[in-house]
Amino acid sequence: MRAQLFTAAGRPLAAAELPEPRPGPQQVLIAVRACAVCRTDLHVVDGELPDPKLPLVPGHEIIGSVVGKGESVDRFAIGDRVGVPWLGWTCGICEYCRKGHENLCDRARFTGYQIDGGYAELTVADQRYCFAIDPRYSDVEAAPLMCAGLIGYRTLRMAGDAPLIGIYGFGAAAHIVAQVARHQGRRLFAFTRPGDLGAQDFARSLGAEWAGGSDHLPPEPLDAALIFAPVGALVPAALAATKKGGIVVCGGIHMSDIPSFPYCILWEERILRSVANLSRRDAEEFLALAPVAGIRTETVTYPLGSANDALADLRNGALRGAAVLIP
Numbered sequence: 001m002r003a004q005l006f007t008a009a010g011r012p013l014a015a016a017e018l019p020e021p022r023p024g025p026q027q028v029l030i031a032v033r034a035c036a037v038c039r040t041d042l043h044v045v046d047g048e049l050p051d052p053k054l055p056l057v058p059g060h061e062i063i064g065s066v067v068g069k070g071e072s073v074d075r076f077a078i079g080d081r082v083g084v085p086w087l088g089w090t091c092g093i094c095e096y097c098r099k100g101h102e103n104l105c106d107r108a109r110f111t112g113y114q115i116d117g118g119y120a121e122l123t124v125a126d127q128r129y130c131f132a133i134d135p136r137y138s139d140v141e142a143a144p145l146m147c148a149g150l151i152g153y154r155t156l157r158m159a160g161d162a163p164l165i166g167i168y169g170f171g172a173a174a175h176i177v178a179q180v181a182r183h184q185g186r187r188l189f190a191f192t193r194p195g196d197l198g199a200q201d202f203a204r205s206l207g208a209e210w211a212g213g214s215d216h217l218p219p220e221p222l223d224a225a226l227i228f229a230p231v232g233a234l235v236p237a238a239l240a241a242t243k244k245g246g247i248v249v250c251g252g253i254h255m256s257d258i259p260s261f262p263y264c265i266l267w268e269e270r271i272l273r274s275v276a277n278l279s280r281r282d283a284e285e286f287l288a289l290a291p292v293a294g295i296r297t298e299t300v301t302y303p304l305g306s307a308n309d310a311l312a313d314l315r316n317g318a319l320r321g322a323a324v325l326i327p
């Protein structure tokens with residue numbers, strides 16, 4: 001099968017011909033129809049995340065068809081359409097798994113990081129971490145739901161019932177979260193790279209009342225801020241834009257260092273927190289909500305062989321919505 005292979009940090013992905021993967025007892029063999037490109041994939045290829053599997057097939061926003069299965073698979077049949085997210089396996093017995101925080105599992109394994117992912121014609125995935133996809137979505141439309149959607153949804157959930165949300169970084173996750181927030185009746189402000197008028201227009205088209213550069217304060221203070229751009233300097237910016245008792249949630253897996261800041265922007269009971277990974281409960285909730293809420297995804301498609309171009313466009317902020325690879 002054809003795949004795009006990560007071999008060393010800082011090197012472009014290489015086209016490779018790999019043997020067809022064989023499903024283990026709990027795994028399905030999936031013909032990949034679409035795989036979205038996540039910023040985490042960039043962190044992997046840049047060597048910003050420790051100890052990836054090597055060589056590795058990246059990609060953890062997979063939509064495909066079940067074409068084979070192991071002897072214990074009972075949740076899916078041949079021909080079923082499934083989505084595969086970042087969370088690939090958890091132990092079920094560590095203190096975090098037992099407390100219902102499987103996203104923090106001590107021994108969790110992640111798709112496209114410790115497990116080969118979807119930048120390929122075929123992949124295998126544990127059936128217990130695969131999800132049915134609503135027929136209202138095409139393969140390409142559904143792919144960004146699997147991480148931008150799921151982790152974006154978890155990030156929004158951490159903002160509690162905040163009525164006025166600010167989103168920093170208006171990429172793939174933000175464009176989905178904005179629609180969920182509007183569906184929930186929340187108000188929305190969007191912060192982009194200074195001068196990125198295209199992204200500000202895009203944010204307004206998705207319901208942002210106000211959109212401006214991240215170097216600006218919003219017209220009124222936020223109840224909560226969600227940071228999706230991997231830029232540590234946005235943390236003090238967001239704290240300064242958030243009202244007393246407000247919450248700042250960092251939605252990404254990696255960020256540049258956070259500059260020091262005066263205590264007064266955290267004081268008055270502002271909360272600063274991160275989000276790590278996702279739980280299966282997040283996936284079930286969000287994948288049920290998305291079609292009902294009318295969540296649409298904006299995508300730019302690339303052939304599998306152009307994965308490096310998709311990563312470069314994501315890095316350069318040249319995308320409106322999400323990049324999706326088609327094998």
Ligand SMILES: [Zn+2]
Nearest residue numbers: 038040147148
């Ligand atoms: Zn992701």
Ligand SMILES: [Zn+2]
Nearest residue numbers: 091094097105
């Ligand atoms: Zn565990």
